[in-house]
Amino acid sequence: MPKSVELFFDVGSPYSYLAATQIERIAERSGATVAWKPMVLGAVFKATENDMPARCPAKARYMLADLARFAALYGVPFKMSSRFPVNGLRAGRLVVAAGAPESVGALVLALFRAVWVDDRDPSDPAVLADVANGVGLDGAALVGAIDDAAVKDALRANTDDAIARGVFGAPSFFVGDQLFWGNDRLDFVERALHEG
């Protein structure tokens, strides 16, 4: 069995974007693969009685500084979305429609960049199609699939799976059955991959 790290994310989560920019390099260093698992963060919050961090105004202000610090540390661009909170539901369905969790990294990273660098709206089908086209996929076909029952069900199944395994926020990682929450736990994720 090759090693794997599962990344549960919502395209609307800025810390998920930051983690996504790093996880492939981290996985590679351990000879591991990344399984990209979109989920619906709003449904996770509701099921776990958790809240989005930005609900607390002082925390929301702090987050802007904190996100900028991590972006500088990683050397990646970051621009706060003008439409926060961002609805990542359709983008999650697009990822599910695009293929197996191990095969959709380029699409996921392009979606994150669209939202957290270029301030585009991931609930706009035209944006989704354009982003998919940009990574060599058939944007029109994928956008045409996001209302399919099978696609909706698959995204819901990812979300239910995450909740059942203890997830309450994003990004969340699994190395085997070990859960790690937050972009700021990537060091622990890497340690678990080395040990695994």
Add this chain to the structure above:
Amino acid sequence: MPKSVELFFDVGSPYSYLAATQIERIAERSGATVAWKPMVLGAVFKATENDMPARCPAKARYMLADLARFAALYGVPFKMSSRFPVNGLRAGRLVVAAGAPESVGALVLALFRAVWVDDRDPSDPAVLADVANGVGLDGAALVGAIDDAAVKDALRANTDDAIARGVFGAPSFFVGDQLFWGNDRLDFVERALHEG
């Protein structure tokens, strides 16, 4: 001006304990001093409409694993308190009564150990006196002072100062006017001290 890092904490906060075990070494590496600033975390949560993380059951379960991971990383003992949430109010007053923020490190660390290693009750005056005696202070005199108006006011002033400067949780650090929140931001604190 010698460099300084302010640590706003509540003895009832387990992540504050973890951070406290590391902050003096981090400060020393930058030739900086630590200003230990007790505050009342419950009052901070109330003023900022924030919530204790453990209010979300899934997050509370995860926190146990996360706290154990950091304790192992740091090589420090940790035992979850049997009385969580822990009321750190009297311990905060004791620290304020004991002297200037730069002079109370040994007492603060002993209080944290009493709660987060030895599972003692920091709302029990006998425990507080014993812990103070153990670091060479006059426990009886300090415990006798914790209901003084000046002591209560000083702890309240710390709390109000923290809230006014953007604090919404514990531990929180200031390097100059830069706020850092969480045991997991110690790397950023150290970087700010080196740059400062």
